[in-house]
Structure formats: C-alpha cells, structure tokens
Amino acid sequence: MKIKGTALLAIGMSAAIALTACGTNSGSNSGNAASGNSGKASNADASGGTEAKEVKLRVGTWDGGDSLKIQQQIADNYMKAHPNVKVSIESVPDQYGTKLLTQIAAGQAPDVFQIGDGDISMFMNKGSLEDLTSYIQGDNGIKLDDYYANVLDVGKLGDKYYTLPKDYSDLAVFYNKKLFDEAGLPYPQAGWTWEQLYDTAKKLTKKDGDRITQWGVNLPGAWTRAVLPLINAYGGSVISPDGEKFDGFMNSDGTVKALELYQDMYQKDRISPSSTESAAFKGVDLFAAGKVAMSVGGRWPVTDYKSNKDLSFGVVAMPAGPSGAANTICYAGYGLYSKSANKDEAWSYLKYLTGPEGQELLGAYAFTAVKATAEKLGQTNDEALKPFLNDIPNIKDFPEKTSPYFSTTGGKALQSVMDKMMLGKPIDVKKELDAAAKQGDADLQTAKSE
Structure with missing residues (x-):
C-alpha cells in the first residue's frame, strides 16, 4: 500500500x-x-x-x-x-x-x-x-x-x-552514500551548518564543460515554506511576531543574507538544478536516479527509497546557521x-x-x-x-x-521574489525584499479593512 x-x-x-x-x-x-x-x-x-x-x-x-x-x-x-x-x-x-x-x-x-x-x-x-x-x-x-x-x-x-x-x-536532508564515497567525502552529521552543506554540494557537483551532469543538492526552489529553515537559521523572519508588519522582518538583515546565500547556490555555483533543468527529466526523482547527491525534503519518499535496491542513502537533520538550528513543518x-x-x-x-x-x-x-x-x-x-x-x-x-492574511498579502509578495530568483538571472535580493515588505504591509492594511 x-x-x-x-x-x-x-x-x-x-x-x-x-x-x-x-x-x-x-x-x-x-x-x-x-x-x-x-x-x-x-x-x-x-x-x-x-x-x-x-x-x-x-x-x-x-x-x-x-x-x-x-x-x-x-x-x-x-x-x-x-x-x-x-x-x-x-x-x-x-x-x-x-x-x-x-x-x-x-x-x-x-x-x-x-x-x-x-x-x-x-x-x-x-x-x-x-x-x-x-x-x-x-x-x-x-x-x-x-x-x-x-x-x-x-x-x-x-x-x-x-x-x-x-x-x-x-524537513531533513537525504544523502546518497555511494556518491559521497566516490567523492571521498564524509557523510553529513547532525549539527552541520548551511555553509558546510554549500561547500559539500560544490564538491559533489560535476560538470562536462558547461553542462552539469550531477548536482550536489536538490533544494526546494521557490517553495517558501521549505526555505524558512534557512531564513530562521540566519536570524531572519518574514513577518512580525504579532502578525502586524512585514517591513523590518521580511527584509531584515538575516532574511537578506539567507536569501542571498540561497541565490548563490542556484546561480553562482549551480549546485542545485533549476526548475527548468528539473523539468527536463519529466518527473524523474533526481535523487533516486543518482543525479543529485543530496536532497532537502519531507519524509514522503522514504518508503520508495528503501525499496530501491540501487540506492544507498542516509538522512541527516537540517543544517544550522548563525542563529542556530531551525526547521519547519x-x-x-x-x-x-x-x-x-x-x-x-x-x-x-x-x-x-x-x-x-x-x-x-x-x-x-x-x-x-x-x-x-x-x-x-x-x-x-x-x-x-x-x-x-x-x-x-x-x-x-x-x-x-501568525496571520490569517499572510497568503494573500506578504506571502504573495514574498512568493514573487522567490519566483524571480528562480528565473536564472540574479536579482538584487535586498531591493526586492524591501519592495515586497512594503507591498505586503499595504496589502495587509487593505485586507484587514475589508
């Protein structure tokens, strides 16, 4: 079943x-x-x-x-x-x-x-x-x-x-033991950091000219819920604790630094497949197929991975950042x-x-x-x-x-930033988040007045 x-x-x-x-x-x-x-x-x-x-x-x-x-x-x-x-x-x-x-x-x-x-x-x-x-x-x-x-x-x-x-x-990080062994790299351990994930993924990314044949990690793309652990680990947030404000939180130093790092993973070092690159495989699970060495996700594929005789994998907790460990649900x-x-x-x-x-x-x-x-x-x-x-x-x-209005206000603005980031052309993260936070605040006031 x-x-x-x-x-x-x-x-x-x-x-x-x-x-x-x-x-x-x-x-x-x-x-x-x-x-x-x-x-x-x-x-x-x-x-x-x-x-x-x-x-x-x-x-x-x-x-x-x-x-x-x-x-x-x-x-x-x-x-x-x-x-x-x-x-x-x-x-x-x-x-x-x-x-x-x-x-x-x-x-x-x-x-x-x-x-x-x-x-x-x-x-x-x-x-x-x-x-x-x-x-x-x-x-x-x-x-x-x-x-x-x-x-x-x-x-x-x-x-x-x-x-x-x-x-x-x-969430957790799945890792392919065979690909780690081939690269002579130790398996990730609980307590590791986002910087260590980044460095490890770079070592596990393989290229044939400009074409990438193996990515170091499969990141969650523009799925904002799954990016929250990175943002929180860097001391950032996307909304005030009382749910009343986005400006100063969605564009805080921690959020900006986290998303700049995230953008670098995709566009500077290309350690994760873009949505276009993933789509080219027509629904294939890139981790199970050995095309990515690590993958960030929930427990949902565990049963399938266990039944895959060609896959030797491990699972490790999400990395920590300067503000400690963080996860989402x-x-x-x-x-x-x-x-x-x-x-x-x-x-x-x-x-x-x-x-x-x-x-x-x-x-x-x-x-x-x-x-x-x-x-x-x-x-x-x-x-x-x-x-x-x-x-x-x-x-x-x-x-x-935190706020019943998030999805249609600040969440919509933040999603727009994440979508732009995934298009393949670097964006000014700070500038985009500043605009998104202000738009979110304006939309929030409108939503609460209706």
Missing part, C-alpha cells in the same frame, strides 16, 4: 482555500464546550445501564484512495466500540476547501473536519473552529505530554487549541465544527482519531504526533526517520499561523 504524505497536501490546500478578509471569532459556541465537556458523552458511556441515544457524526476529509480506506477502518473500529454512533466519512479529494467553505457559510459543515496548517488561523477567525482547550483539560481529555509539543502546537493559537494533528512532516489536522449539534460525541471521535487508536493506523504511512505510537511503530528507531523526529524541537512557527 502506497500513501503519499497527506501533510504535504495541506500546503497546496492553503492556496486553494485562502480568502482575503476573514471574520473574527464570535465565540458564540465556546461556552458550550466548557459547560458540556463533563466527560459523560453518550458514546463514551454506551456501556452504562441506560440505552445511549443514537448519534450521527460527519467527518470531512480531502483524503481518497488508500488514505480514505484507513480513515474508514478507524471509523469502523470506533463504531464497534460505540454502537450508538454512526460515523460517515465525507471524502472530497478535489475542491475540498471550496466545498468546506460553502458548508460553513450554510452552517452545515461536518462535525469534525480535516484542515491544513495554513488555514487554521483563518478558520479560527471565522468562528468555525471550536476551542478544544476545555475538552483537552476535561474529564475525557488528553495528556499534552503524550504528544510531540511542536507538532501539537501547530493547532494552538495564543493559549487555545483549535486542531489536533492527523499527520505531519518536518507540513501538517494536516482535524478540528471540531463550532456549530456541531453533537460536540461531546464529536470530541470523543476526534480524540480517538488523533490518539493512539487512530494514529496506529494512520501512523503506518506517516509521522504520528503521539510519542508512544511513534515508538510502537518503530519510527523512533528507524535510521531514515529518526533525524526528522530528533529535529522536532527546532520547528519554528510559520507565517500562515
């Missing part, structure tokens, strides 16, 4: 679902959570002396194929233990975000629904997500220490939790609809889905945030997965979490 990391889909979904101005959280249902979460939900007490009422729960997801089969298996297992509950999985693989927003506008969203990391803040501001904090702390709650904190906290805004994690991946979670008619029952299922029972199935093909489940599934001892887990403490907040 092959399942691509659904956490990656969260990033794509954010672009499809994001709107301009979002309403503020009315909090009209938050009191119900506090007063109703006694830990005596009818489904949790189905074994009591009185017959439990029949409850119908709807669960929204963008999953399809094998991933959907796993979700259905989890629902079936839950219903066997809670015969009074009927769980219906509503799969919308295409245009999921559009349909979900339509359902929310009509007051008819699923009781529990899947959500990408970049949209949590938006849905919270729209008043669509139930504050889970009282449920977490209630008699039928969960122990926060049972989860990897930096993963769990993706669903935390301020001091309140709005989603629980389905799956996720941070791709995350898919579940939230509880603020207008659900069965909040206690929905919480019980949400807890099951994202807890040890559900995660033992979901975690077979993705990272789980439940520590004991990760250990049970062997993720903590797998040499190809441990570097990801070891780097979880270095995950930093991403700008879409």
Whole structure:
C-alpha cells in the first residue's frame, strides 16, 4: 500500500482555500464546550445501564484512495466500540476547501473536519473552529505530554487549541552514500551548518564543460515554506511576531543574507538544478536516479527509497546557521465544527482519531504526533526517520499561523521574489525584499479593512 504524505497536501490546500478578509471569532459556541465537556458523552458511556441515544457524526476529509480506506477502518473500529454512533466519512479529494467553505457559510459543515496548517488561523477567525482547550483539560481529555509539543502546537493559537494533528512532516536532508564515497567525502552529521552543506554540494557537483551532469543538492526552489529553515537559521523572519508588519522582518538583515546565500547556490555555483533543468527529466526523482547527491525534503519518499535496491542513502537533520538550528513543518489536522449539534460525541471521535487508536493506523504511512505510537511503530528507531523526529524541537512557527492574511498579502509578495530568483538571472535580493515588505504591509492594511 502506497500513501503519499497527506501533510504535504495541506500546503497546496492553503492556496486553494485562502480568502482575503476573514471574520473574527464570535465565540458564540465556546461556552458550550466548557459547560458540556463533563466527560459523560453518550458514546463514551454506551456501556452504562441506560440505552445511549443514537448519534450521527460527519467527518470531512480531502483524503481518497488508500488514505480514505484507513480513515474508514478507524471509523469502523470506533463504531464497534460505540454502537450508538454512526460515523460517515465525507471524502472530497478535489475542491475540498471550496466545498468546506460553502458548508460553513450554510452552517452545515461536518462535525469534525480535516484542515491544513495554513488555514487554521483563518478558520479560527471565522468562528468555525471550536476551542478544544476545555475538552483537552476535561474529564475525557488528553495528556499534552503524550504528544510531540511542536507538532501539537501547530493547532494552538495564543493559549487555545483549535486542531489536533492527523499527520505531519518536518524537513531533513537525504544523502546518497555511494556518491559521497566516490567523492571521498564524509557523510553529513547532525549539527552541520548551511555553509558546510554549500561547500559539500560544490564538491559533489560535476560538470562536462558547461553542462552539469550531477548536482550536489536538490533544494526546494521557490517553495517558501521549505526555505524558512534557512531564513530562521540566519536570524531572519518574514513577518512580525504579532502578525502586524512585514517591513523590518521580511527584509531584515538575516532574511537578506539567507536569501542571498540561497541565490548563490542556484546561480553562482549551480549546485542545485533549476526548475527548468528539473523539468527536463519529466518527473524523474533526481535523487533516486543518482543525479543529485543530496536532497532537502519531507519524509514522503522514504518508503520508495528503501525499496530501491540501487540506492544507498542516509538522512541527516537540517543544517544550522548563525542563529542556530531551525526547521519547519507540513501538517494536516482535524478540528471540531463550532456549530456541531453533537460536540461531546464529536470530541470523543476526534480524540480517538488523533490518539493512539487512530494514529496506529494512520501512523503506518506517516509521522504520528503521539510519542508512544511513534515508538510502537518503530519510527523512533528507524535510521531514515529518526533525524526528522530528533529535529522536532527546532520547528519554528510559520507565517500562515501568525496571520490569517499572510497568503494573500506578504506571502504573495514574498512568493514573487522567490519566483524571480528562480528565473536564472540574479536579482538584487535586498531591493526586492524591501519592495515586497512594503507591498505586503499595504496589502495587509487593505485586507484587514475589508
């Protein structure tokens, strides 16, 4: 069974679902959570002396194929233990975000629904997500220490939790042991730096005249989320901590230096294939094919790499910079609809889905945030997965979490800079970031006033 990391889909979904101005959280249902979460939900007490009422729960997801089969298996297992509950999985693989927003506008969203990391803040501001904090702390709650904190906290805004994690991946660097051995280079080790990655990649880049036959590393191109670890490692950022300003942050010294280094990797020393060069291989995984010696990415290709008999590879944590180590995350979670008619029952299922029972199935093909489940599934001892887990403490907040307006304001301006950088002609990074930051601030003020 092959399942691509659904956490990656969260990033794509954010672009499809994001709107301009979002309403503020009315909090009209938050009191119900506090007063109703006694830990005596009818489904949790189905074994009591009185017959439990029949409850119908709807669960929204963008999953399809094998991933959907796993979700259905989890629902079936839950219903066997809670015969009074009927769980219906509503799969919308295409245009999921559009349909979900339509359902929310009509007051008819699923009781529990899947959500990408970049949209949590938006849905919270729209008043669509139930504050889970009282449920977490209630008699039928969960122990926060049972989860990897930096993963769990993706669903935390301020001091309140709005989603629980389905799956996720941070980033790491894959390296081809054969190509390192041929070059007589030591394998990279945890604690290495971006400068060391750069220097190593230059040594592993091979040319035939002006034509490159082997690149030292495959970098994430214009994917801004994946460039954040480099920016943060150099002390930079892209938005103020309060989400109110881009100027002075997106164009800070650390951000400028990081992106100047990034541009040099692509255009000065050409240690990473450009988008045009990658496209020429028509979808071939350049790392698996031995065309690049290192590759920055999530855990998604690990299963395929392990099954490739011609590939001997290792994995190492992301490099550190002058400001220390930094990583980022791709995350898919579940939230509880603020207008659900069965909040206690929905919480019980949400807890099951994202807890040890559900995660033992979901975690077979993705990272789980439940520590004991990760250990049970062997993720903590797998040499190809441990570097990801070891780097979880270095995950930093991403700008879409800081501001629900990021994608359509500063994020759009920053993306334009990254796209220009990838065109092959050097840009004045400082000048471009100054303009992007100012444009982002102007767009942010407009968005907040609408």
